Amino acid sequence: MAPVNTETIDSDYLLSLRAVRERCFKVQEAAVKNKLQHFDIDESKMKDMVQLVVSLIKRDFEDPSKIPAHGCWRNFDAGNNLRIQTLINSWASLGIDPTEQTRRVLDLFVIAVLLDIDSNQSYSFCETSTNKTLKKRQGMAVAILEMFMAGTFSSNPNQPHQVDLKGLENLTIDNLLKGFKIDTASSLIGLEDRLDLLGHLVRALDRCKEYFPTENGQFPRPGNMMDYLLYHPKTIMTKKGPLIPVETLWPVVLEIGEIWTVEDTDSCKGGTFELGDVWRCTALGDEGQLVPFHKLSQWMVYSLIEPMEKLLGAVIEGTDQLTPLPDLANGGLLIDTGFITLKNQDYERGIENYRKNSLLPGQPKVEVAPMFEMSDPVVVEWRALTTAYLDIVxxxxxxxxxxxxxxxSLSQLIEGGTTSAGRELAEISRPNTQEPPIVIKEYTPNKTHKSHTYT
Structure with a gap:
């Protein structure tokens, strides 16, 4: 992908939530005009896609308004074990006030989102307290929770249940390997990149003291953002709780970082330098090709809202600016229903990519599927179509x-509808691996290419 001249773009706009929806719908407009470069659209399948989502919501929820929010909290509740609420109850029994409870949950959830790798099918984690085995992302969430409770991310031995700057500075890949109960980082492809992302969080905590205020010489914590939000001039205190505009939370989350945020052009793994998850989309022609997604940042916002609402009675105003997330379950829904189909030349190129990748040492055994790097125009177009069309769905x-x-809400609809539909179709279409219909190949400079599926 050609480098982007950042002097000619509106950085503030491309970093905004508004730009995500607007730019993705520009790609949807190209689809309507039959100007896509890599996919064909079958509008007749829209009805089937909507009906599938409706049927799953009706099957799983007697009252759709009771669907839980989309966020990382769900992964911690694996096996219907309400681990986070149990932890909150234990803090309350010790006299910890709701604001500090919220800080602690935000600490945990920030780490959980930044370490949220869509692990391969074989990863599992044996929970220490129950001896139960949990697979993939649910296993990872419980592993992170155990690390959090053991003080892996805290520098204060008297207060293990927190995440702070010094604790993160001392974190090593060996700490994470031990916490995830794995021998090598290859068991969780992308783990080293995620450790780098925690390093970016360290720099943000040190640099952005306004967003993470401290007192009494304590080290900054991600959860200190709650103090910034509560005392922000645009926050309105009501009898029920604080009313916080999502625009106040968004810049804080952007500072924390996302997988495509880079410190310099030499280490760029993709996206756009200094903008992160922003990519060229050839469907938009010669001008104005950049499309932002900020997927990881939006996933963090979805995740952080829930504890603020539950513990402090907060209302986050303007959440309708958030978009459907272009993750693999949602993107797979569009492909597995036949709504979008890869053009022949791209399908053949993707299969050839898969074949070449399968010959490399250490590759997992997966079902044959077209494979592309994250920066490939196919993937950019796919993600934009996913974001826009799921809004319509x-x-x-x-x-x-x-x-x-x-x-x-959109959060509930993603959690109880589109994500479930995408995952169930993957199980039916690819029963051996339950992987998405397109495999994303991780690219790390100066390292071996490995098959991996980023969410």
Missing amino acids: ADRVRATLKLNKKAL
């Missing part, structure tokens, strides 16, 4: 169920 699902956005 959401509106049609609500219309079918006769519910408004207040009764069925």
Whole structure:
């Protein structure tokens, strides 16, 4: 992918939530005009896609308004074990006030999101307290929770249940390998990159003292953002709790970083230098090709909102600016329903990429599927189509169920509808691995290419 001249772009706009939806819908407009470069669209499948999501919501939830929020909290509740609430209850029993409880959960959730790798099918984690084995992302979440409770991310031996700058500075890959109960980083491809991302968080905590205020000489914590939000001039304190604009939270989350944020052009793994998860999309022609996604940052916002609401009675205003996430389950939904189909030349190129990659040593055994690097124009177009069309699906699902956005939020619809649909179709279409219909190949400069699926 050609380098981007950052002097000619509106950085503030491309870093905004508004730009994500607007730019992705520009790609959707190209689809309507039959100007996509890499996918064909079958509009007749839209009805099937909507009906599938509706049927799963009806099957799994008697009252759609009770669907839980989309966020990392769900991964911690694996096996219907309410681990986070149990931890919160234990803090409350010790007299820890709700604000500090919230700081601690935010500490944990920030780390959980930054370490949220879509692990390969073979990863599992044996929970120490129950001796139960949990697979993939749920296993990873419980492993992170155990590390958090053991003080892996804290520099204060008297307070293990926190994440602070010094604790993160001391964190090593060996700490993570031990915590995830694995021998080598190859068991969780991308783990070293995620450790680098925690290093970026360290720099953000040190640099952005306004966002993470401290007192009494304590080290900054991610959860200190709660103090910044509570005392922000745009926050309104009501009898029920604080009213916080999402625009106040968004720049804090952007500073924390995302997988494509880089410190310099030499180490760039993709995206756009200093903008992160922003990519060229050839479907938009010669001008204005950049499309932002900020997927990891949005995933963090979705995740952080829930503890603020539950513990402090907060209302986060403007969450309708958030978009559907272009992750593999949602993207797979569009492909596995036949709504979008790779053009022949791209399908053949992807299969050839897969064949070459399968010959490399140490590659996992997966079902044959087209494979592309994250920066490939196929993947950029796929992610943009996913973001835009699932917005349309959401509106049609609500219309079918006769519910408004207040009764069925986008967060709930993603959690109880599109994500479930994408995962179940993957299980049916690729029963051996349950992987997505397109495999994303991780690229790390000066390292071996490995098959990996970033969310």
